[in-house]
Amino acid sequence: MNDETKYALKKVGFYTVIFVVVIWIILPLIVAFLYGFTTKADYYDPNKVIPHHFTTEYVKTLLFTLGAWDGIKNSVIVATLTIIISFILGIPAGYSIAKFIFPGKDTIKLSIVALRMFPIPIMTIPLVVLYIRLHLADTLLGVALAHTAMALPFVVLITSSIFAGVSKEYEEAAMVFGLTRFGSFLRITLPLALPGLAAAAMFTFVMSWNEVFVASVLTLTHRTLPAQILSIMAGSSGGAAPDYYKFAAAFIMTLPSMIFIFFARKYLVTMWGITLK
């Protein structure tokens, strides 16, 4: 075998591996989307691997009769509240870590990393007792407050690395020209950091959108989409809904994430690059 054929074979092998991996990721998505719209007859026909007849009946039933639409609305409200609260608390902290040098800073940073590792979802079980007392049980605000605890360490770390990326000289120049520190933050640093902050907000949204344990435990009648789907699909012991509803549910849950990742795909890689720097 000469070098040329060796090289060609290597290339074919390389592309085959990439192709197989991509198919492995994509195929289940395509199948889930397809089966979400398959008629009952086609689904139960063992000869139809790829269905021929389609219906929107199950998706519609799931959305409007079984309450997935309300779940979507609740999810959006909870995620938005989570972004607002965690950014109000997280931006000052992130700014402080990025722009000041002060005693105890490393300890504080480490504690935030450690708190990020703490399983907030699990701490939700004891939280239920407090929520009942505070009349926060079964409210969207209650879920958002818990989701904030989950997202906040992440917001602090990511905003601080975004602020650290905004050069100090700009702010100093602004202060020389008479702006206060707060003024220069508002006029200079914040606008420059905005794209990064938007990406962080998107990620926070997705975290809240996907979270199922906290939402399931803390709410009963006002459930977010994953919690709603979980209770429709699995009940308490699993396997309650007919198959074609499960596929419709997979479609409804995945579509928003797909749209999201299409818009955020650039940021997702760079953001993790930043956090791990």
Next chain:
Amino acid sequence: MERRSLLPYLLILPAFAYLLFFVGYPLVQALYLAFTKNGALSLDTVRRTVNNYYFWSALKNTIALAAVIVPIQVALAVVLALLLNKAFKGRDLAIYALVIPLTISDVASGLIWYSMLSPYGFLNKFLMNIGLTSHPIYFFGYQYRTREFFVIVLSEIWRSTAIVFVMILAGLQMISKDYLEAAEVFGANYWTRLRRIVLPLLKPSIQSALIIRTLFAMQIFGVVWILAGRDVPVLAGEGFYQLMEIKDYGVASIYALVIAGLSLLLGILYVKFLKAEYLEVKT
């Protein structure tokens, strides 16, 4: 002068207090619920938990799932990141495809894999139509626990390898080309370069990915609940079941504490290995 030195602390305080409250209060509450009865100290709840078959089974399954899923997905992510770090035609598209599961929740991933593997799902129909099997292969149901375990592993690897992949790819891209070129000049082949330069420099990324994934594996819940229910009990699932169905707050708290304990142990490892190398002030 005095005000200036207090400012950074004042800025951090609200976030820090919020987090401390959401970790501290539930922790106190959990300890109270777990170790008291009618206001007095009691190990009754603990006894009730550990005498239950599901507790040990859940502990075993949670650790087993983490032990199977995490190493596979880290190894897979490293290989994929190395492959995709090269320049080739269609690279951006391939990376995009691999990153798609990043935003898919575990519940959705469970449902998606159910559509692949259910008795009338894609795989069974496909295998029957090309004549490889005459009957559907059953992956679900309490008599097929091992298979359910396997499907959970498959679904989790499919979904959450993306995050490990992204972290390791980001790590790879930060390795300076100079080292690699220098090594090449001195005649080091691909494997030597990989072993002596790339992997050592990638260690922090691999370690943090490893431990983050292990911690999240301790909380595995949604995908298990969708695909196996209580056939494959896990800690978070049992805590959920005790709270929602049995309404036993004490036992549910013990499950929370066990997961918290396991996570704390792993969290200490995380802080020890990763340290705070990032987020430095640029001076």
